Amino acid sequence: MSGLDVITEALTRVREECAAAGTGRVADYIPQLGHADPSWFALALASMDGHGYQAGDAEVPFTIQSVSKPFVHALVLAELGADELSRWVAAEPSGEAFNAISLQPGTGRPANPMINAGAIVTTGLVPATGAAGRFERIRALLSAFAGRPLDLDEQVYESERATGDRNRALAYLMRAAGTLPGAVDTVLDTYFRQCSVLVTTVDLAVMAGTLANGGRQPVTGEQVVPEPVAVQVLAVMATCGMYDVAGDWLLRVGLPAKSGVSGGVIAVSPARFGVAAFSPPLDAAGSSVRGVAALRTLSQRFGLHLM
Numbered sequence: 001m002s003g004l005d006v007i008t009e010a011l012t013r014v015r016e017e018c019a020a021a022g023t024g025r026v027a028d029y030i031p032q033l034g035h036a037d038p039s040w041f042a043l044a045l046a047s048m049d050g051h052g053y054q055a056g057d058a059e060v061p062f063t064i065q066s067v068s069k070p071f072v073h074a075l076v077l078a079e080l081g082a083d084e085l086s087r088w089v090a091a092e093p094s095g096e097a098f099n100a101i102s103l104q105p106g107t108g109r110p111a112n113p114m115i116n117a118g119a120i121v122t123t124g125l126v127p128a129t130g131a132a133g134r135f136e137r138i139r140a141l142l143s144a145f146a147g148r149p150l151d152l153d154e155q156v157y158e159s160e161r162a163t164g165d166r167n168r169a170l171a172y173l174m175r176a177a178g179t180l181p182g183a184v185d186t187v188l189d190t191y192f193r194q195c196s197v198l199v200t201t202v203d204l205a206v207m208a209g210t211l212a213n214g215g216r217q218p219v220t221g222e223q224v225v226p227e228p229v230a231v232q233v234l235a236v237m238a239t240c241g242m243y244d245v246a247g248d249w250l251l252r253v254g255l256p257a258k259s260g261v262s263g264g265v266i267a268v269s270p271a272r273f274g275v276a277a278f279s280p281p282l283d284a285a286g287s288s289v290r291g292v293a294a295l296r297t298l299s300q301r302f303g304l305h306l307m
């Protein structure tokens with residue numbers, strides 16, 4: 001069997017083994033997400049030499065949701081630098097849920113850049129003239145990571161905007177504390193659009209692979225973000241990416257990772273590959289039940305734990 005076949009075979013087997021993992025619920029607090037097929041389950045891996053491997057429904061499009069957060073974090077780190085970004089958002093594994101009310105005492109900054117509060121501030125920091133320009137920068141950046149132009153799912157965007165009162169409440173609290181860089185509606189409109197960008201599991205694997213490859217897209221060869229930025233983003237994903245289970249994740253899986261409520265999860269094996277899983281039913285922390293099981297199995301079976 002060739003090296004390519006061995007990896008595809010491993011993904012296929014892990015997918016089969018994890019198909020019955022636990023029970024979960026498809027997110028429906030954004031009503032449009034509730035239409036996802038709970039049986040969808042995909043795995044994809046992108047290696048540093050530009051090869052892609054996949055198993056299952058790896059070309060089904062879904063919205064990126066919180067998996068966008070590390071990439072937008074990278075954009076702002078590259079533009080503003082770590083010192084300026086840290087004036088706005090801390091980088092602490094807050095142990096909080098993704099939609100927690102998070103304002104650090106004293107500074108009023110959100111503690112964790114991967115939960116909604118921290119990510120909303122980060123989106124507001126993307127340098128651009130006007131909300132449309134800010135979203136186009138984000139879309140261009142996500143597209144460069146994916147190596148192809150990504151579209152917006154207008155229906156999910158409208159659904160998020162119509163039902164996003166908790167995010168609005170977070171943004172108003174930060175605005176009152178002086179830690180939201182912009183007007184609530186403008187920043188949130190960009191954040192809702194950012195979460196509604198359509199990707200496939202194959203896209204997420206190669207986006208994670210770009211972080212694994214020091215910021216260079218392994219297929220197009222484009223240096224999307226500088227290498228030190230990619231390294232810092234991996235550190236943030238390792239400590240903060242899995243919300244209130246980030247510690248348990250680092251213990252059991254040992255890879256920088258990020259999940260989203262549409263069922264996508266990415267993990268990064270630095271200098272080796274990016275891997276992504278997708279399956280809509282979620283656990284209590286808002287991460288894909290089968291996706292978490294599959295990445296945990298891959299890490300344990302192939303000794304991927306970094307520590």
Ligand code: DON
Nearest residue numbers: 065066098195259260261286
């Ligand atoms: O802001 C929200 O609630 C969603 N657009 C994204 C949240 C998310 O994906 C959390 N991840 N598990």
